[in-house]
Amino acid sequence: MNQNVNQRLGKNFFIRDATEVAPALVGKILARNFSDGRIIRRLITEVEIYRGEEDEACHASKGMTRRTRVMYSEGGRIYVYLIYGMYWMLNFVTGPEGHPQAVLIRGIEGFDGPGKLTRALEIDGTFYGEDLTRSERIWIEENRRKFRIGKGTRIGIDYAGEEWRSKPWRYFLKNT
DNA sequence: GTTAAGATTCCG
């Protein structure tokens, strides 16, 4: 059966471990419904995993704080934070409740860079904790098309130890 | 209360 409407991804997609969710997110569609009614849909092109209190690159390595609290919730919520006083970073919480993990959205079609895409999508602190599976202003849609996906090390985390710096926890769309 | 540093981007 052909259907023109893409299916919104639900809780079952996000409550899996970040190592499963991250590669699965690449090639999916990020939908944003602006306050004026415009809706834009863009392919997710690049993501990174931040997983557990052991991960020295993950904000949760400092334990549960006001900022990291949402990462401890059940997968499907949004974790956003401000970096360098000017860029909002968009993350999707994954995994079961009680285990802090999230996937950083580093790029979408047309906007390469985590700070650039949030500016384009008008994502800010008000999205902290938003439920991706229920929100009316942001959600993820299934994509029947399949893609070649590459992987590599995470960007901008030189402060973390070798074990964590070298994890192949960045995934991206390969040019076809 | 003070301070150093940051999952970035842009400019010179």
Place this chain on the structure above:
DNA sequence: GGAATCTTAACG
């Protein structure tokens, strides 16, 4: 290479 710009976390 360095600034912009401000929140967070660490220390006191």
